[in-house]
Amino acid sequence: MPNIIDERDGVAAQVQESLPGPGLRSQSVMFTFLGDHVYGHPLCVFSGSFIEVFARVGVSEEATRSTLSRMVARGLLRRQRHGRRVYFGLTLRTVEILKDGRRRIWHTGVVNDVPGDRWTLIGFSLPESWQRQRHELRSRLIWAGFGPLQNGLWISPAEVDVEAVVRDLDLGPDANVKVFSAEPREPTDMERVIRDAYDLDGLGGRYRDFLDRWDRADPMPEAPDHLARSLVMLTEWLRIIRTDPRLPVRYLPRGWPAGRAQRVCHTLHERFRDEARAIAARLMDTVPDTAGPAGQDGDSRHTLA
Structure with missing residues (x-):
């Protein structure tokens, strides 16, 4: 089972940054970048490339280096030297995390309209x-x-x-x-059960905040380019859906915002994708991953952290 240390319970010490997104952590943005631009390719990325990319979303060089070191210490990245330069590659643990993110975004989605209850x-x-x-x-x-x-x-x-x-x-x-x-059997009130067991107000509020921020003609106008917008948007989205248990939609309040928010996310990803990938490719200094983890399936169409 993937173990997202900072996403689930906040126990990992993190360098706090004034990132453009509300409450985002540099490690979370790192997962997004790895998922969208590294996963599926047998490559290691130069530390200086991470610094250039992360500067676009307000992360300092010091914080980027600290995040890389922490992730190595936690088995989430590994170092590979090439000459005098240090490059970073994925570990098996990180591959599993990125696979899980892709499944949640592109396969299961946030709308559970499956008939019946199990x-x-x-x-x-x-x-x-x-x-x-x-x-x-x-x-x-x-x-x-x-x-x-x-x-x-x-x-x-x-x-x-x-x-x-x-x-x-x-x-x-x-x-x-x-x-x-x-x-469930009568007289169980499943809507009441769900209200008691889950924080629907909090989850719905997170989807509505996402829509307020991104469902507009010119989202995040202060960003320098679509790479920065894509990284922040996808990191915010992953943070929300990793807390969404995918409750049956028939038991949720009328006007539940998850489906609309998902459509906005997918539409923006398509809008940002080509420019984001072109910029990332220009900034990334890479070398072949000589001892990379098994299990990368090479399907890089939708590979989000």
Whole structure:
């Protein structure tokens, strides 16, 4: 299961930057850049190229170098020397993260209009002394689309491989984890269940903020070019949809903004794409990845972080 440290629970120390997007982190923008311009190509990118690209969205050279170093330390990038220069390539862990982002944007989408209900329930009881495991488990459940139904009982609107979610947590039998597939029955009020388990106001607000910012004739006019606009827009979008559990649309409030926001995102990506890729190609000094991770499928049409 992908482990997005700073996206899920904020535990990773980050260099804070005054990026154009609200609350964006430099590591999040890095994932977007890698997904849209590096993933699918067996290349390593020169550190100076990252500095030039990130300067376009307000990230300083110092912060860019710090982000690269932190990502190497966390196994998210690896260094490759070529002469006196240092280049950076993807790791298997990062490839999985980028694959997950592409799936969420271009394949599953944000609108769940599948007929019928098939939910996953997980119940667990962890010893009081297991604070770290409890925090990590809850973070992973949220990442996998679960919401808390009541104390120790969480629910997801999809068939979830919970074994993959908890596999490396070393919970053991004392965790008392139980998993079920379920369908709602009368008199269950699923709209009430969803309101109780998920922060619909917060999620809907994030989609509406995205629309306010990007659904206009000239979005982000202060940006120097479409590469900067694309990086900020896609980073904002990934941050939203990674918190969206894809609840069945029939249970959501009327006028739910996710579908409209998705159309805006896709339209802008097409609008920005050619210029963004041309600029990135001009700025990127690359060398062949001599020991790159397996699993890059080479489909670079839609490869977002």
